[in-house]
Amino acid sequence: MAVGAFRKATGPQCGTPFRQERRQGRPFTYCSPECKASAGRRNKKPEGTGGSPFxxxxxxxxxxxxxxxxxxxxxxxxxxxxxxxxxxxxxxxxxxxxxxxxxxxxxxxxxxxxxxxxxxxxxxxxxxxxxxxxxxxxxxxxxxxxxxxxRQAGQPAASTAVPSQRRPPVEEADTDSDTATRFAAQTPQQQLAGALSFLQRRTGKPLRQTAAETGISPSHLSRLLTGTRRPSWPVTKNLVAACGGSLHEVRPLWENAHRPTGPSTPTQPAPTRAGDPGHARAQLRDALRGLYLAADRPDLWRIRAATADALTISHITHALTSPHLLDWPATSRLVFALGGRPADLRPLWHTATRHTPMTPPAPPSTTHHFMADAFG
Structure with missing residues (x-):
């Protein structure tokens, strides 16, 4: 073989640079036989299984x-x-x-x-x-x-892509800002588990008794309440009934937790976009009450603080109980403050507000005294 009949290459499995021989036919792809064998073992794993180092x-x-x-x-x-x-x-x-x-x-x-x-x-x-x-x-x-x-050690990042001397104070002041008071953002599965856990704790029953009334084992119930397993709808109905909860509040959380994800999956089901505005308003109110339940039905003054006092107590109450809706900026703030994702509910809000007057938020007020118990 002629001198210099090599080129630089990188192993697709391990990322190790090596000299690749120039020759007729398919060139060597891996840096060593061991690397090729390791790639063969990994390629036999079915799609979606674990084991990747990344x-x-x-x-x-x-x-x-x-x-x-x-x-x-x-x-x-x-x-x-x-x-x-x-x-x-x-x-x-x-x-x-x-x-x-x-x-x-x-x-x-x-x-x-x-x-x-x-x-x-x-x-x-x-x-x-x-x-x-x-x-x-x-x-x-x-x-x-x-x-x-x-970052975990509390040291400045090693990257030089962002000049530290001009870094804005947005994240540095997070612990003292109004945004820090908002409720922690959770995945849909965590929100469903949080709502079910709140309902179960509110009953004061032992876990074993609730499991027996639901028709499942205590260990299975424990996994559902911690969010490590997603319940089927029949199990969810039985659990909510055993805890004296509302299916209307839990149903949106359950649907969101079981909704498939992917590039062709819409954020909201098609019927909510093109459906009846009156039905969409009821769905949106149930979705907001579901987020409120998933946040452990907090005191309304905590919710107002989580919106940086942009919403009043009366408007929070209005959004959770009234068939009439707030405008989208106010609704988005409320969803975000409760740990939800505004983008998930925006298509539903558009359907619900079709030809419907909305209530804009008013300046902060302390003259209202609604308590969380008003929402069941």
Whole structure:
């Protein structure tokens, strides 16, 4: 073979650089026979199974992005300056890049081709491979791990992409701001578990007794109340009945927890968009009361504080009990303050407010004395 008949390459399985021989036919793809054997074992795993070395990092990056999105929405609600909001946008974009890199790495580890992974981006496999080589993904992952470890240790991040001397005070002041009083954002499955757990605790019954009345084992009930398992609708109905709760409040939480996700899955079912406005108003009120239940039916003054006093006690009560609706900015603030996702309810709100007058929020008032018990 002629001298210099080699080229640099990177192993798709391990990301290790190696010298690839130029020859006729298909070139060697892996850096060693051991690396090829390891890739073969991983490629035999069915789609969707665990075992990827990137799974833990992907979950951490997803949680970071969720927090950044929540911070951005809080900044928008609180009228933060464009400069402060753009800092959050820049961080969210970098977080999305981390998600992209990790999923490409996971896809390659599962045996997917570059052409398959390029379809969502409308890129050819060759273009995607040049944009995201494994060496770049490895460097990005190493930098993310280092920055995350530094943040957890209370040290400044190692990245120089954001000049620290000009970092806005949005996140540094979070612990003292009004946005810190909002209720923790939860996944739909956690919200359902929180609502069921509140109902069960309110009864004062032992867990074993509630399980017997529901027709399931105590261990199964425990998993449902902690959010590690999702209940079927018959089990949910029995549990709510045993706890004296309202199915109208729990049903939206159950549907949201069981709704499939994917690029072709709408945020809300089609009937809620094109349905009757009166029915949609009842659904929206039930959804708001479900979020209120999932937050453990807090004192209304806590909810007002979570909206940075943008909503009055009377308007919070109005939103949770009246068939008439607040305008969308006020509704969005209330959903966000209760730990929900405004985007999930916006299509339903549009249907509910078709040809319907809305009640705008009024200045803060302390003349109302509604208690949480008013909502059952």
């Amino acid at each position: 799974d833990d990092d992907l979950q951490a990056v997803g949680e970071d992005f969720h927090q950044l999105a929540s911070n951005l929405l809080a900044a928008i609600h609180n009228g933060a300056s464009p400069y402060d909001q753009l800092w959050l946008v820049a961080r969210a974009q970098r977080s999305l890049q981390d998600v992209t890199a990790l999923n490409i790495a996971r896809g390659r580890a599962r045996g997917q081709t570059w052409d398959q992974l390029g379809v969502p981006f409308r890129l050819s496999g060759e273009r995607l491979r040049k944009t995201w080589p494994m060496s770049k993904i490895t460097r990005r992952l190493d930098a993310y791990r280092a920055n995350r470890a530094a």
